[in-house]
Structures are given as C-alpha cells and as structure tokens.
Amino acid sequence: MTIENDHNSETVFDEPRATDSALNMETVAASGLGVGTTINGRYVIEKELGRGGIGVVYLARDQQLLSKRVVVKILLEESQQNEWVRRKFQQEIEALSRIEHPGIVGVLDAGALPDGKPFLVMQYVEGVPLRSIMRVEGIELERAASHMQQIGRALAAAHEKGILHRDLKPENIMVQTHSDGEEQSKIIDFGIAKIKDSLVAPETVTAATVGTILYMAPEQLSARPVSTASDVYALGVIAHELLTGRRPFNPDSAFQLLEMQRAGVRVQPSDLRPSLNAAAQNVILKALAFNPKERYQSAREFGDELAKALTSDADVLDASISNRLSDPALPTVRTEARPTALPTPPRVDEGHAVQPSVQPARRMSPLMLALGTFALVFIIGTVYFAFRSKKTPAPAEQNPAAVPVNTTGRQLSYSLTVRKMRDNKPYQEPFETSGQEIFENGWQFWMNIESPQSGYLYVINEGPEPRNGLPSYNVLYPLDGGSAQVAANQRVESPPRQGRGYFFDQEAGTEKMWMIWAKEPVPELENVKGVANPQDKGVITNSMQAQALQDFFNEHAAPKPSFEKDRKRTIVKANGDVLVNLVELEHH
Numbered sequence: 001m002t003i004e005n006d007h008n009s010e011t012v013f014d015e016p017r018a019t020d021s022a023l024n025m026e027t028v029a030a031s032g033l034g035v036g037t038t039i040n041g042r043y044v045i046e047k048e049l050g051r052g053g054i055g056v057v058y059l060a061r062d063q064q065l066l067s068k069r070v071v072v073k074i075l076l077e078e079s080q081q082n083e084w085v086r087r088k089f090q091q092e093i094e095a096l097s098r099i100e101h102p103g104i105v106g107v108l109d110a111g112a113l114p115d116g117k118p119f120l121v122m123q124y125v126e127g128v129p130l131r132s133i134m135r136v137e138g139i140e141l142e143r144a145a146s147h148m149q150q151i152g153r154a155l156a157a158a159h160e161k162g163i164l165h166r167d168l169k170p171e172n173i174m175v176q177t178h179s180d181g182e183e184q185s186k187i188i189d190f191g192i193a194k195i196k197d198s199l200v201a202p203e204t205v206t207a208a209t210v211g212t213i214l215y216m217a218p219e220q221l222s223a224r225p226v227s228t229a230s231d232v233y234a235l236g237v238i239a240h241e242l243l244t245g246r247r248p249f250n251p252d253s254a255f256q257l258l259e260m261q262r263a264g265v266r267v268q269p270s271d272l273r274p275s276l277n278a279a280a281q282n283v284i285l286k287a288l289a290f291n292p293k294e295r296y297q298s299a300r301e302f303g304d305e306l307a308k309a310l311t312s313d314a315d316v317l318d319a320s321i322s323n324r325l326s327d328p329a330l331p332t333v334r335t336e337a338r339p340t341a342l343p344t345p346p347r348v349d350e351g352h353a354v355q356p357s358v359q360p361a362r363r364m365s366p367l368m369l370a371l372g373t374f375a376l377v378f379i380i381g382t383v384y385f386a387f388r389s390k391k392t393p394a395p396a397e398q399n400p401a402a403v404p405v406n407t408t409g410r411q412l413s414y415s416l417t418v419r420k421m422r423d424n425k426p427y428q429e430p431f432e433t434s435g436q437e438i439f440e441n442g443w444q445f446w447m448n449i450e451s452p453q454s455g456y457l458y459v460i461n462e463g464p465e466p467r468n469g470l471p472s473y474n475v476l477y478p479l480d481g482g483s484a485q486v487a488a489n490q491r492v493e494s495p496p497r498q499g500r501g502y503f504f505d506q507e508a509g510t511e512k513m514w515m516i517w518a519k520e521p522v523p524e525l526e527n528v529k530g531v532a533n534p535q536d537k538g539v540i541t542n543s544m545q546a547q548a549l550q551d552f553f554n555e556h557a558a559p560k561p562s563f564e565k566d567r568k569r570t571i572v573k574a575n576g577d578v579l580v581n582l583v584e585l586e587h588h
Contacts, residue, residue: 023263033058033074040111043072043121047521049532050483054079055089055191059124062108069124070108075117084296086118088191091198093120095190098161103154105188106173127176130238132487134170134552136245138273141280143183144242145310147175150185152235152303158187159228159299162196166226168234169215170241171482195277213254214247218261218290221254229292232302236287236295239306242278248288252500261290280310283449340464410579411452412517415569417503419444434570441508444501447476449492455517456484458525459494460549461509461538462512470546474538475531476502476513484521484529514553524552 019303033056037045043060050057055075061067079085096107099264109121130140130147133139153175158165165172166185204381211220217233220226248265251257260266269284270276283306289295296302322489400528419430419441432448439445463472477494478484486492495501504511515523528545540546561574561581572581 038063039072039113039119040109043070043109046060046073048526049189051076054082054085060121062121069126071122071124073120073122074113077117079118089118089120091193091195092190092227093118094198095158095163095193095195096122097118098163098195099158101154101157102184103150103186104158105186120433125174125176125188127174127184127186128485128487129171129483130175130185130242130435131170132485132490133175134242134245136491138243138245140312141243141275144239145307146183147185147242148235148239148310149303149307151187151238152299152301154185154187155231155235156298156300156303158190158193159231163190164194164226164228165231165234166192166194166220167211167215168231168238169212169521170238173238213257214249216257217292218258219292221261227292227297228299229295229297232287232296232299233292235299235302236284237282239287240269243276243284243310244269246272254500261288264290270298277309277312279312280306284311309333395585409573409575410451410453410455410517410519410577411571411573412449412453412457412515412579412581413569413571414447414449414515414583416585417446417448433570434565434568435583435585436565436570439504439585441587442504443504443587445504445585446501447494447513449494449515450489451517453490455486455519457486457492457524458484458514458516458518458522458529460514460516460525462514464509467541467546468543471550472544472548473528473546474539475529475540476538478529478532480530480533482529484525504585504587509586511585511587513583513585515579515581515583517572517579517581522552522578524548553580553582 015115025424029563033039033045033132035045035047039045039060042064043062045060046061046069048056049059049071055073058072058074062070075085075089079089093107093110096105100106100204106123107120108123110119133143138144155165155168167189168187172187174186174188176184176186178184211234213221215234215237217230219227220230220233237247238244247258248267248269249257251260265285265288265500269281270278283302287295321496371437414435416435417430417432418433418439419426420428420440421444424442447459449459457477458475459477460474461474463474465472467569477492479495524545528540528542528549531540540549556578557580559575561572561579564571572579574580
C-alpha cells in the first residue's frame with residue numbers, strides 16, 4: 001500500500017530547525033524522564049502526553065500544591081543544538097508570562113534540568129481540542145457564538161501585550177467543561193509566537209513562513225510582515241469550520257491556497273448552512289479578506305460581532321429546527337451534496353497534522369431536516385430537500401453514533417471512502433463501504449472511524465515485507481506525535497480528507513490495518529506515534545519498538561472482537577479496556 005498524506009495541519013517552520021527524527025528507545029532513555037521522575041524537586045512525572053519533532057510534553061503532579069496536575073514541556077536533546085528552536089522556546093515562556101487571561105493557558109514555572117535542557121511548567125487543561133467538538137453539519141449557533149467570543153477576547157489580551165500567536169487552529173484551542181456544564185475555551189501553544197520588544201530574544205529582520213498552512217493569512221503564507229489582522233484571519237477560518245463543518249479553502253498546495261485566497265471565498269457559508277444569517281456571514285467574510293487592512297483589526301471586535309450576529313433573532317428558525325432535531329421521537333433526514341472538485345497541481349509537504357486529525361474537507365456538510373408540526377418549518381425543509389437532494393440515505397447508515405454504547409467494553413465503527421482510479425486519474429463519485437469487497441489495484445481510499453465512547457485511537461499499517469526479521473509497521477494515526485485522544489462521537493478520517501489518501505499498490509495482495517481503541521493511552525503505541533511526520537513518513541525503524549508492537553498484537557490476538565456488518569460500515573466490540581482489530585483489505 002502506498003501511504004501518502006499531505007499533513008496539512010502541522011505547524012510549518014521555514015527557519016532552521018531541529019530534525020523531525022523518529023522517536024526511539026534511545027531517545028526516551030536519554031531524556032531520563034520516566035514515570036516517577038522528579039523535576040526541580042517538585043514536579044513528579046506521571047505520563048507522557050505528546051511528542052513532536054522538537055519537544056515532549058508530560059503530565060506531572062506538583063508536590064508543593066497538593067499534587068495538583070500540571071503540564072511540563074521539555075526540549076528534546078537534538079533540539080538543544082538548534083539556536084532558533086532554543087530562542088522560540090524561551091519566547092514561549094516570555095509570551096505566557098506576559099499574559100494573564102482565563103482564556104489562555106497559564107505559565108507556572110520555568111527552569112533547566114541538570115543536563116541543561118530548559119523546561120516550562122504550565123496549567124493543565126482537562127479538556128479536548130476544539131477540533132473534537134466540530135461536526136460535519138456545524139455546531140449549534142449559540143455554542144459557536146460562545147466559543148468564538150471567548151477566543152476573540154483571549155487573543156485580544158495577547159495582542160494588547162504585543163504578542164502575535166501565528167499558529168491558531170482548532171488543535172491549539174482547548175475546550176474545558178466545568179461542573180455546571182459551561183464550556184471554556186483556552187488558547188495554547190505559543191511556540192512560534194512573535195513578541196514585540198522581546199526581552200529574551202529580540203526578533204531579527206529576517207522574514208520566515210511559520211504557522212499551519214490551511215489557517216495562514218495570505219501575508220503569512222508569503223512570508224510578509226504579520227499583524228493582529230493575520231491572527232484574525234485564522235479566527236475567520238476556524239469560525240467558518242466551526243459553523244459549516246468545512247474550511248473556506250481546501251487546496252492541494254500552498255501556492256494553490258494563495259491563489260484561492262486572492263480570488264475570494266467561492267462557496268458562501270450560507271450555501272453550506274442556509275440558516276446562517278447574512279450578518280454572521282458578512283462578519284466571517286470580512287475576517288477572511290485578502291487585504292489585511294480590510295479585515296477586523298481587533299480580535300475582540302471580530303468575536304463580539306460574530307457572537308452578536310449568531311445569537312440575533314434572525315436565527316430563531318435555526319434554533320427551532322435544532323431543538324426539534326434533539327427530540328428522538330421525531331424522524332430525521334440527512335442529505336449530502338458534493339462540492340466541485342478542485343484541480344490537482346503538484347503536491348507539496350509544507351504542513352501536516354499535529355493533533356487528532358478530524359478534518360472535514362471536500363464535501364458539503366450533511367443537513368438534517370426535521371419533519372415537525374410547524375408548517376413553516378415543514379415547508380422550508382421540504383423545499384430545501386427537494387432542491388438539494390436526489391438521494392436520501394437511511395439515517396442508520398449515516399449515523400454510527402446511533403449504535404447503543406457498549407458499557408462493558410470498547411466499541412467502534414469504521415467504514416472506507418473509496419475512489420476508483422483509472423490511469424492514476426479518478427473516475428466516478430467516491431463511495432462508502434464496510435470494506436468487505438475486493439478492491440482494484442491503484443484505487444484510493446480513506447478510513448472513517450467513530451465511537452460513541454471517548455478514548456485513545458491508534459491506526460498501524462503492517463507491510464508485506466519484514467524489516468530486520470520483524471514485521472514492518474507504519475503509523476497512520478495519530479499524525480506527527482499528536483494526541484491519540486478522541487472524543488465520543490468524534491469522526492476520525494485517516495488520512496484527513498484534504499490529503500491525497502491511501503492507495504492500493506499495483507501488486508495484488510491484502511493490506512493489514514491494525515486499529516487500537518483503548519480507554520487509556522497505550523505505552524507501546526505512544527512510544528511510536530512520533531514517527532508519523534513528513535520526514536519519517538510513519539515508518540518504525542527501531543527494532544525494539546517493532547518488537548514491542550508485535551508482542552502487543554500477539555498479546556491481544558485472543559479473544560477476537562465481535563462484529564456487526566452492513567453494506568456501509570462495520571461495528572466492532574470487545575470486552576475489556578483495549579480493543580484491537582485487524583482490518584484486512586484485499587485488492588487485485
């Protein structure tokens with residue numbers, strides 16, 4: 001199988017940087033930060049939360065504050081040799097020290113390990129990334145209004161202190177749910193922030209492209225000077241995605257994105273979500289203006305105006321429909337339309353995913369219409385359905401989350417989105433399947449995975465040829481050391497749909513895909529997820545790691561999980577806290 005990912009959600013560095021090397025057992029040993037290690041006589045390491053190409057993040061307990069949970073971030077050994085990386089790490093500490101706002105993760109302490117590696121101690125946010133609450137049909141308007149207003153005000157607080165984030169995206173915004181049910185947004189990861197009048201490391205005049213491609217403003221993408229309006233642009237992309245289920249642009253390259261930005265948004269937000277009023281749409285489009293001077297100059301103003309527009313009386317109809325859809329006694333209808341396909345220029349690898357990659361793209365979001373007693377709602381729903389939909393799939397086929405939760409073990413459902421290929425060119429519309437049929441060589445596919453439970457998801461491809469006497473493994477999910485944590489009913493697409501997908505190679509055979517769905521992080525898999533980056537391409541080259549994976553799979557070979565299959569998906573269930581399922585895809 002050919003593994004090709006565009007990795008368009010990872011932070012891009014065009015400055016000299018540390019190499020994104022594969023995580024190996026020697027690196028782990030060199031860090032000296034196993035469970036129970038105490039930092040600065042105070043912070044006791046509990047577990048590793050995530051690892052990227054330049055640093056590692058741990059969950060720890062503060063012994064001086066009644067074992068309060070904190071997050072400790074430490075540079076990897078190889079990152080220490082890179083001056084630019086060291087400087088940005090110190091600037092992250094400076095940025096967080098300048099800002100005091102409930103919507104921004106707080107810094108608690110900083111220092112250096114005995115070997116000289118710097119560390120940063122931050123507030124632990126018990127929550128999920130904003131990406132996890134996104135839905136293909138968009139989230140509730142009032143909920144979106146609350147989050148965008150919170151994020152806008154938090155970002156404005158950073159701007160007032162002379163700090164530009166430069167890497168705003170759903171993965172860098174955490175959502176914390178309080179005991180009263182209220183949700184709090186918190187901005188994290190100021191690792192590439194630009195700081196005015198920095199005391200630690202003054203900025204040079206050299207321009208650089210840093211950030212995440214799909215959320216970059218045009219001037220940032222072109223390595224031109226950035227401003228508060230550049231961060232506002234990223235907020236506009238996030239708002240568009242939060243409300244419609246898709247980003248305003250889904251290009252195949254950075255160059256194509258810049259051209260699309262210049263041409264402007266072609267598919268209006270209200271075309272994707274008809275209940276979105278004109279005021280809200282205009283606020284979003286203003287934030288996405290190509291010219292920075294035409295955007296909101298204040299993140300607070302953008303968030304406040306969008307929240308006001310989303311909660312205005314014009315949205316009463318949308319609220320009425322949403323409320324009725326929440327009534328299980330009422331039937332629902334889903335319909336899906338597909339956007340016009342984009343041209344495919346030569347692909348680039350400027351970016352790739354960091355956090356769980358659940359990124360709706362290249363399709364119009366499903367719209368749910370309730371058949372109610374109110375005539376107006378019924379008429380509008382019927383007219384829209386007749387105009388936009390030629391085919392209405394059964395609700396059970398479209399909503400894996402409707403499956404009863406397995407309360408005594410683990411369960412997930414998966415399907416494949418398959419695109420037929422001829423002479424390396426797509427033909428016919430993609431189709432969804434449970435993966436039981438025999439596919440043709442060269443066809444393209446994506447995996448769709450969902451569960452009514454929360455947990456930790458890992459996807460590993462086992463290649464046909466052994467490596468050093470052991471099975472050859474490739475990490476497919478999570479990408480680039482991002483978190484494996486997945487929220488209940490969160491749909492994971494592997495690879496992200498804006499990417500080129502996976503391809504069945506030209507030799508007949510059976511592709512083996514291991515899915516691991518666990519209640520808690522799995523150490524054997526946490527230790528290898530960092531290789532899913534553009535340089536290592538997911539390949540596990542370390543023999544100790546490969547052996548550990550083989551032992552893990554053998555250990556969980558029995559008893560086998562149970563299956564429920566229909567034409568478009570497979571539901572897998574297993575007792576215990578860890579579900580291990582081998583998916584075998586035959587092609588010729």
